[in-house]
Amino acid sequence: MKNVLITGGTSGIGLGIARAFAAKGYNLLLNGLEPNGPEIAKELAAEHSVKVLHSPANLMKPEQIREMVSLAEQELGQVDILVNNAGIQYVAPVDEFPEDKWDAIISVNMSASFHAAKAVWPGMKSRGFGRIINIASAHALRASEYKIAYVTAKHGIAGLTKVLALEGAPHNITCNAICPGYVRTPLVEAQIADQAKAHQMSESEVIEKVMLKKQAVKQFVTIDAIANLALYLATDTASQLTGAMLPIDGGWSAQ
Numbered sequence: 001m002k003n004v005l006i007t008g009g010t011s012g013i014g015l016g017i018a019r020a021f022a023a024k025g026y027n028l029l030l031n032g033l034e035p036n037g038p039e040i041a042k043e044l045a046a047e048h049s050v051k052v053l054h055s056p057a058n059l060m061k062p063e064q065i066r067e068m069v070s071l072a073e074q075e076l077g078q079v080d081i082l083v084n085n086a087g088i089q090y091v092a093p094v095d096e097f098p099e100d101k102w103d104a105i106i107s108v109n110m111s112a113s114f115h116a117a118k119a120v121w122p123g124m125k126s127r128g129f130g131r132i133i134n135i136a137s138a139h140a141l142r143a144s145e146y147k148i149a150y151v152t153a154k155h156g157i158a159g160l161t162k163v164l165a166l167e168g169a170p171h172n173i174t175c176n177a178i179c180p181g182y183v184r185t186p187l188v189e190a191q192i193a194d195q196a197k198a199h200q201m202s203e204s205e206v207i208e209k210v211m212l213k214k215q216a217v218k219q220f221v222t223i224d225a226i227a228n229l230a231l232y233l234a235t236d237t238a239s240q241l242t243g244a245m246l247p248i249d250g251g252w253s254a255q
């Protein structure tokens with residue numbers, strides 16, 4: 001069975017993707033900063049009889065990303081599928097946006113995907129199979145105010161996705177980005193509070209008037225929908241689907 005490395009795999013969307021892959025029998029390396037990462041890995045391994053490793057690598061440190069990929073290659077044999085999922089957010093008007101938040105978001109949401117892809121690339125190339133799945137965002141395709149670093153980083157992921165698709169094509173390495181609308185995860189829970197402050201609204205007004213305003217389907221996107229698309233992208237049959245920005249955004253980017 002193939003092996004999957006998922007960054008930010010111990011929370012929210014990444015954990016949902018991890019559960020879906022484990023249920024199909026894939027072995028996993030879950031990266032993430034949650035202190036209960038090792039327990040999550042143990043629990044998933046026992047539930048689905050697969051190998052699950054945990055790495056607390058800090059994605060702001062390229063050498064830790066390389067060590068994480070080496071760990072997966074040593075313990076699982078190889079990395080067949082890379083899911084660049086980890087991400088952070090900060091919401092503030094541009095003139096108040098802290099420089100350290102800009103640097104952190106560019107580093108985790110964008111540069112880490114380059115370092116991880118570069119590290120798994122030689123193995124994927126030599127085996128003639130690779131699947132790189134970037135969890136981008138509707139904000140890789142559209143902008144919103146107060147999210148200068150996040151929108152910039154996610155648009156950068158669009159470029160990275162397309163270049164990796166072109167360079168990967170001769171080696172059966174595909175690279176695609178899933179672009180979700182709003183998903184109710186810990187990242188969004190924190191944003192509801194921050195947005196309320198920035199827009200001077202109540203939290204329920206933020207959900208209705210800011211978040212779901214842009215989605216034609218007035219529901220949060222489900223983690224299951226994203227995980228199922230990731231499962232498909234990882235298959236052999238998806239070899240011609242590459243370089244695509246795939247929205248699951250309730251019609252947001254149709255506008």
Ligand code: NAD
Nearest residue numbers: 008011012013032033058059085086087137182183185187
């Ligand atoms: P989350 O906060 O639940 O999970 C984020 C994960 O990233 C956590 O496991 C965290 O430990 C990890 N992480 C953060 N910084 C890290 C670092 N420096 N090193 C290693 N790991 C780190 O968030 P989520 O909502 O599940 O988001 C996952 C991805 O989906 C992100 O890229 C996010 O931008 C994207 N996304 C989320 C939504 C949404 O509405 N929730 C919408 C579109 C896109």
